[in-house]
Amino acid sequence: MCGIIGWLSFNRNLSYEMNTIESMVSTMYNRGPDAGGTWVSGPIALGHRRLSIIDIEGGRQPMAQRSFSGQEEAVLTYSGEVYNFQELRSELQEKGHVFETRSDTEVVLKAYIEWGENLVSKLNGMFAFAIWDARREELFLFRDRMGVKPLYYYETKDGVIFGSELKVLLANPLVPRKIKADGFREILEMVKTPEHAIFDGMKEVRPGQVINITRNGLKKRIYWKLEAKEHTDTLKQTISHTRDLLEDIIDRQIVTDVPLCSLLSGGLDSSIITALASKKLLAKGMENIHSFSVDFMNHGTSFVEDSVRGSADAPFVKDLVERIHSSHGEIILDSGSLADLGVRKAVIQALDLPPAYWGDMWPSLYRLFQEVRKQSTVALSGESADEVFGGYRWFHDSEAIDAETFPWLTSATGKYFDGKTLFHSGLLKSLDMKNYLRDSYQQAISEAPVLPGESVSERRMREMTYVNLTRFVQTLLDRKDRMSMAVGLEVRVPFCDHRLVEYAFNIPWEMKAFDGREKSILRAATRDLLPESISERVKSPYPSTQDPAYEKALRLEMARIAKDSNSPVMDFLDKKLVDRVLDRKLGSISPMYDRMGLEMATGLNAWLEEYNVSVEI
Numbered sequence: 001m002c003g004i005i006g007w008l009s010f011n012r013n014l015s016y017e018m019n020t021i022e023s024m025v026s027t028m029y030n031r032g033p034d035a036g037g038t039w040v041s042g043p044i045a046l047g048h049r050r051l052s053i054i055d056i057e058g059g060r061q062p063m064a065q066r067s068f069s070g071q072e073e074a075v076l077t078y079s080g081e082v083y084n085f086q087e088l089r090s091e092l093q094e095k096g097h098v099f100e101t102r103s104d105t106e107v108v109l110k111a112y113i114e115w116g117e118n119l120v121s122k123l124n125g126m127f128a129f130a131i132w133d134a135r136r137e138e139l140f141l142f143r144d145r146m147g148v149k150p151l152y153y154y155e156t157k158d159g160v161i162f163g164s165e166l167k168v169l170l171a172n173p174l175v176p177r178k179i180k181a182d183g184f185r186e187i188l189e190m191v192k193t194p195e196h197a198i199f200d201g202m203k204e205v206r207p208g209q210v211i212n213i214t215r216n217g218l219k220k221r222i223y224w225k226l227e228a229k230e231h232t233d234t235l236k237q238t239i240s241h242t243r244d245l246l247e248d249i250i251d252r253q254i255v256t257d258v259p260l261c262s263l264l265s266g267g268l269d270s271s272i273i274t275a276l277a278s279k280k281l282l283a284k285g286m287e288n289i290h291s292f293s294v295d296f297m298n299h300g301t302s303f304v305e306d307s308v309r310g311s312a313d314a315p316f317v318k319d320l321v322e323r324i325h326s327s328h329g330e331i332i333l334d335s336g337s338l339a340d341l342g343v344r345k346a347v348i349q350a351l352d353l354p355p356a357y358w359g360d361m362w363p364s365l366y367r368l369f370q371e372v373r374k375q376s377t378v379a380l381s382g383e384s385a386d387e388v389f390g391g392y393r394w395f396h397d398s399e400a401i402d403a404e405t406f407p408w409l410t411s412a413t414g415k416y417f418d419g420k421t422l423f424h425s426g427l428l429k430s431l432d433m434k435n436y437l438r439d440s441y442q443q444a445i446s447e448a449p450v451l452p453g454e455s456v457s458e459r460r461m462r463e464m465t466y467v468n469l470t471r472f473v474q475t476l477l478d479r480k481d482r483m484s485m486a487v488g489l490e491v492r493v494p495f496c497d498h499r500l501v502e503y504a505f506n507i508p509w510e511m512k513a514f515d516g517r518e519k520s521i522l523r524a525a526t527r528d529l530l531p532e533s534i535s536e537r538v539k540s541p542y543p544s545t546q547d548p549a550y551e552k553a554l555r556l557e558m559a560r561i562a563k564d565s566n567s568p569v570m571d572f573l574d575k576k577l578v579d580r581v582l583d584r585k586l587g588s589i590s591p592m593y594d595r596m597g598l599e600m601a602t603g604l605n606a607w608l609e610e611y612n613v614s615v616e617i
Helices: 014-026 085-094 104-122 166-170 181-188 235-253 268-283 314-324 335-339 341-351 361-373 385-389 398-402 425-431 433-447 456-485 498-505 520-529 548-563 575-583 594-611
Strands: 002-009 035-041 044-050 063-066 072-082 125-133 138-143 152-156 159-163 178-180 202-204 209-214 217-222 260-263 290-296 327-333 378-380 490-492 614-616
Touching: 002 014, 002 072, 002 125, 014 035, 014 044, 035 072, 044 072, 044 125, 063 104, 072 104, 085 104, 104 125, 104 138, 104 209, 152 166, 159 166, 178 181, 181 425, 181 433, 235 268, 235 498, 235 520, 260 268, 260 361, 268 314, 268 378, 268 385, 268 520, 290 314, 290 361, 314 327, 327 335, 327 361, 335 341, 335 361, 335 548, 341 361, 341 456, 341 594, 361 456, 385 456, 385 498, 385 520, 398 456, 425 433, 433 456, 456 490, 456 498, 548 575, 548 594, 575 594
Parallel strands: 178 614, 260 290, 260 378, 290 327, 378 490
Antiparallel strands: 002 044, 002 159, 035 044, 063 072, 072 125, 125 138, 138 209, 152 159, 152 202, 209 217
């Protein structure tokens, strides 16, 4: 996994802009601590920071393809993993291509020479990369189908500036540090609009999109999207095919030249990934999978069931480890340390945005990945199974199903994602948040594919699945990517394999929930791999600390901000509401509700200060 940067300016010779180019590359050091490089030729500059995963000695970037005369034909800067690179390599060799490395990077480059921009349809993996075609003087930006790897860009008068993270663009003086109303709305509401970025003028390459930039301007093309297709498999065939897909996906994703591990929560999804990886590795005569779980000090003994989490993870983790005999490590976090200003600053610097939602999950993920990185470079995660197979409670709640808004924002669940509780009502009214949310939802629903002859209920569940796969899962993938890459850890997400997503998307809901449970197909397809306790476990989200020490630290920071007349966030908050929350008895704030307002306010303040952002709303 790596970080990429680029700058195309048709009216400049960028060899005179090396200080800016090097500054942009240096922002990606954490994403690629192993090596770095730049390539500059006239109007184009490409940069790269590398985290070596496949072919450690080879695969250095930017990588150039040269003609027999030595002329550069195309140059690539690439981030990600292509899991079918070995098959593509063989296919390209049959067409006469000669390889100098074992890397998937060279496969991608030669695939472009052979198939042009259509190469992207042949790739199975998570990726974001740019190719400069020197023969035609045109730049291509590519992003994977599910948006696992990020890629942002900023259009200029004569080209484009792009990179893996927002900080790359901000390192260029041509890019302003400014947000307007739409950017502020995106911060306040848990909705991720495709192609939008928070900063004014910035955009994100949409999942499944190719962008082409020439002297004539910028063009966009969608090369992949979810489509509605008739599902003709029987229940038995569906279960069997799901298992076959999972077996093949894990077989591909355990390939690495560096230490591999899995992130194990004891839930269904991570347990499936861990058990399958264990099975595959042992069958190849390799060392069993290393697994890691996370918990908080005293969580196992003092865990209290709440409206979000019904059980602690530790007993279920133990059940799987005893079943598959993985080499397991439990990482115990001090809840108080999650509010440490240094840790929270690191989170903001990794995200380039305020960590508005999920609260303590941002710093806890960061700390977890820090510890995992000490022993592994690649980790497998169970992320996205809930979106693919219908695991969230809102898939099974009639109010959420019937609501004309994003299901995770309905009353059944939305109170856990409301970070606006401390903001001034006048501000919220001027931002017209209600209509903004309605328009965003209608845009998402209008994109959802329709299968002719589908019943009203089946169509509604397809819409529910679509908005989860194109709006909600993106927030989780962003969180996972930024927190892992901040410490140089690559996290792979097998459930985001596009073949599995396409197949599951078209399984009728009646079949997908055939036994009345969440993720029925997934349970049936993997039951033989897991202890019964895990196969039957009810969905439980990533753990949030229940330790009052975290809430206390959060309150102290909010009190400090409220007393400082120079705190930028206070321009947007209702001081009476802030005082009311701070005056409550410690422990009276719900970890996933009232506390979210404090998370939003403190995170936004730190971001505005750290990034010197101007707000124009």
